[in-house]
Amino acid sequence: MKFPNKLSPPLQHLLLIAGATLVAALAAALLLPAPDSLAVDARKGLPFYDLPFGDNPFAPGELRTTDRTMIDWRGVPSARSCGECHKQEFMEWVTSVHAVSDEDMIYATTVRENTAASKAAAAHGAAKGRWCESCHNPLGTLSGAVTDFPSVPRTETMEEGVTCVVCHTAVHAEPLAGNGALTSKLNQIFRHLHPALIMAAPSRHARDMQARRDAPLMGSSALCGSCHTEIRPTTVNGQEPMNFQDTYDEWRRSPWAEQGVQCQDCHMARDPAAAVAALKRGEQRPRGVSHRLSGNNYLLANPDLPGNLMTTLRGGPPGGLNRMFSRQEYADEQRRTHQQIVALLREAAELRLDNGLDRDNRPRLSVTVANVGAGHALPTGPLDHRYMWLEVEITDERGRKVFHSGAFDGRKGEEDPQAVRWVKEMYDAEGRRDLRHLLFDTERLHYPRKPIPAGASQRIDYALPALPAGRYSVRTRLWYRLAFQDILKNFESQGPGKVDVIIPPLAIAEAGHDFVVPARSAPGAAKRGAGKEKP
Helix, strand or coil: CCCCCCCCHHHHHHHHHHHHHHHHHHHHHHHCCCCCCCEECHHHHCCCCCCCCCCCCCCCCCCEECCCCEECHHHCCCHHHHHCCCHHHHHHHHCCCHHHCCCCHHHHHHHHHHHHHCCHHHCCHHHHCHHHHHHHCHHHHHHCCCCCCCCCCCCCHHHCCCCHHHHHCEEEECCCCCCCCEEECCCCCCCCCCHHHHHHCHHHHHHHCCCCCCCHHHHCHHHHHCCCEEEECCCCCCCCCEEEEEHHHHHHCCHHHHCCCCHHHHHCECCHHHHHHHHHCCCCCCCCECCCCCCCCCCCCCCCCCCCHHHHHCCCCCCCECCCECHHHHHHHHHHHHHHHHHHHCCCEEEEEEEEECCCCCEEEEEEEEECCCCCCECCCCCCCCEEEEEEEEECCCCCEEEEECCEECCCCEECCCCCEEEEEEECCCCCECCCCCHHHCCEEEEEECCECCCCEEEEEEECCCCCCEEEEEEEEEEEECCCHHHHHHHHHHCCCCCCCCCCCEEEEEEEEEEEECHHHCCCCCECCCCCCEC
């Protein structure tokens, strides 16, 4: 091969290498046999696999494969292998909750409590777990790990939760069916390509792994809705399906959906809070995509928790530690993810205050909670544990409390039981309130106060005690919490034992102002405050 004289020897050398690589890649593509199919017949390939719900090996979950067979765990690439070329995306993803969706100890102990200790688990408890694991452990479900006597080992890939290939091989979604209602083409794609072949045909690799430009589903809320809709089927328990989570349907009926704003536009933005703030102003959101998948789990993303608590709750250290990245790199990335989650939550709501007199000439305070930044209801998700409440505190000129509602006891992990709360109460057949997320045995749902739809608001009126003349300060906080303290009891029965941890709440909105009770109306009247609301 001759080169023009103007090319330097190093450049000639690089061109020779590139040419040789291309020739080798083309030869391999023509001469090497296609990789074996990874399709597995559950009845033939997994002799001990439990099939109590018919021939569908993924029931009662809604996962599917395009060829209606299972996948072979030996051929599924790990996220870490993807990270060899896509390190930035991997580092973002590995700090996400998706990366530990099955290893998260709060989830893991709770699903074991459902599948092993609930009344509904008395018949086919492990197989019924596919209803949960279709979303939390999709690769384990697809490969046959969710059964009484699994023959599928816990490989690195099987421990990665919602990993790269789960979303990037999805070709169809049924978001209103929920419970993992994705159809995967895992058995049809070329997964054993040599890096040289990927370099030689990157467009084919992009098509196989479905870049958004090649697969519109990757940028559609339908992809997210397949798991962020939760409906318990009758095969798990009950005479009728029972809706537990409606996040996708909340979005579908929201002003954001009417404007074409998809879940990914906010939750996969480079800066989710900035994206939401721009959309609220009617501006174009900043460009860029992140795989941090920022949502609401501020607890599992916080590396500053005492001791080694975050790592413990996440089920251990991340894959790739000390091979692809150092502990410090991971902590730095995790802290960025945590900061984004907190900032995103704080873009969701606003508080507005108004105080004066009621019809009986008694002082009153009105607090309006507005859902201004969430593309779904507030709160959303599994609402028996993802909940909010209001705290209202009024102090006099000397700083003495004259009214307090919604205080949180940090020693017990409980808020004022009389607080205004947004939560879904769940009861079993005996009428007992469930605070341990035992969805298998839930018989009845009750909302003391419904979640606030996207773009809507709710006003709460407080009757205040008689106040002497003087100046007062009112401070309100909207608290958000991931779970009730009782969910940690599942650690005792299905995990390592009692854990001395208080699940902390997060203040996502605050407002306050001063007001004056004039002498002529004391002790009964409060006048609109002279001060403005404090952010």
